[in-house]
Amino acid sequence: MSFDSLLLLMVLREFSPYTFNTLISEYKKLDSISLLDKVFEPPLPPEALFKRIIKKVELIPEQFSLELLLKFLLGIDNSNSTASYREQGLNYKIKGINYLERVLLENVPETELRDQVVFKNYFEPSPSSMDSLIHKILAHENWAISFGRFGKCFCLGSSQEEVSRRKNFALGILSAQGEKNTELLLKSEAFENLLVKVAEDGGLEDILTKLVLLNSSEHLLDTIIIKYHELLKRQLSMLGYSPSSSEVIKTAEIFDFLEQYKSHTEKINIIEFLEIHFQHLCIESIRILIEYITIQKLICLEQNYLNEYSKSYIEIICKVRSHKAYKLLAEFTLDSSAKSDSVKEHIKTLSLEEKDGIKAGIKNLPEFELGRVHKNQTLISMGLNY
Known part of the structure; x- marks a missing residue:
């Protein structure tokens, strides 16, 4: 237990035994939970528990020091926000950890x-x-x-x-x-x-490789991909660049930064990874991984990011060929005129078989995923309305 909490509990026991016993009585009514690293939250918030104790012991305004002592012990009003207090304080109660019980026993229970x-x-x-x-x-x-x-x-x-x-x-x-x-x-x-x-x-490569082998890890896999990408966006934003924009990479500083992240992902065959795990990944993770494919391709300062990103999108969709993939491409195409123009230019370079595959994939999407009007708009934007 934190030394501060231990010392103040001893002071409370000597200064006001009745308040100390009331605190113990109310605290013991709280049950623990078993979720890992989730701090127990009582049925009543700490403020309400504090008010119940104050009411039971009938504190008078002149006993301000006792009131402040209780606030400190219950972690109210940020009266103590140090890390040791949060993790070793009276208000930290999870399964297997009960600091008040340790104080009362004057020892650590055998189960803890x-x-x-x-x-x-x-x-x-x-x-x-x-x-x-x-x-x-x-x-x-x-x-x-x-x-x-x-x-x-x-x-x-x-x-x-x-x-x-x-x-x-x-x-x-x-x-x-x-x-x-x-x-x-x-x-x-x-x-x-x-x-x-x-x-x-x-x-990143080692983490992704291990996670895909574990059952029930899909959510964590998405979370790692998204959180890692958030760092990239924050740092690029500080450099004044947004990967989602259509502008070219204007400065060597930005390019050097992207090269650094390219080194983090270049050993991963992201195209193959997406082919295998596409259906299990969330939409946001798929978009991010396509962005990484694009970063791997950037080799000169004059390249237009959106142009390369659109090309990567189409490359993946042509390999995966699922409802989820075609819906993703349709949403990307309809998002802006710049994106639709870019997609249209790249589709022109595809074979007739590939064009027919995308067209059929869009047309066969269930109505609840993409309505008829939006299907027609998508095909027109792609230049596939023949």
Whole structure:
């Protein structure tokens, strides 16, 4: 437990035993939940719980110090927002963690992990102990929950050793299929953030390769692709460039940045990846991966991004040839006149068989996915209304 919380609980017990007992009584009414790294939220918000305690002990206005003490313990009004308080405070109650119970017992219950043991494993892991930590997290629920609390330590630092450590840890978790807590970790925000960080370090290929082999990982796969892309957009925006625009890449600085991201994805056969996993990916992920294909093709400052992006779109649709693919191309074409003009120019270069395939794919889309009017508009925009 955080030293601040422990000290203030001791002060409260000595200063106002009745208030201390009321706090314990109300706190024990709260049940825990078992979701990994989701802090327990009581039926009543902390403010309401605070008011109930104040009402029961009948505090008078002159007892302001006692009121402030309770606010601090319950985490009200950001009275204490330090990281140690959030993770080791009275208001942090999840399955396997109950700091108030520890104070009352004056010991750590046998069913709970000691924070010192967790700290040693997470913050000072040696290469030889990494496998042991991975095994504990995958096999024991209390260790899986501990990852939700302290797994962020793997995202710290940028030295070669730290980058390698988090990558090895993440891939070690993803490589263990069918383990007890694998599904729990795949739903964890802490693990999601770790994978995004590994992708940022240049490990996107390894992450995608491992995720597609896991059952129930489709949502996490989409999340990693989208979050990784958000970083690209933010940094390009700072450079004054938007990949969605039709402008050419005007500066060497922007081009150098895109080259950096190209190096992160060039080892991935994204076209093949999309062919295999197209139906399982969300629309946003598909658009992003097509954008990466485009970035891989950019080889000179004079190239028009939208022109290359449209070409990549058509290339993928001609390979996948599904309702989902044709609907995606139709939506892209109808989005703007610049896009439709670009699509039309590239379709002119296709063979008659490829043109007929796209035309049939658009026409055969169910009405609820693309209405007749929009189908006709799409085919006219593509130059396929023959």
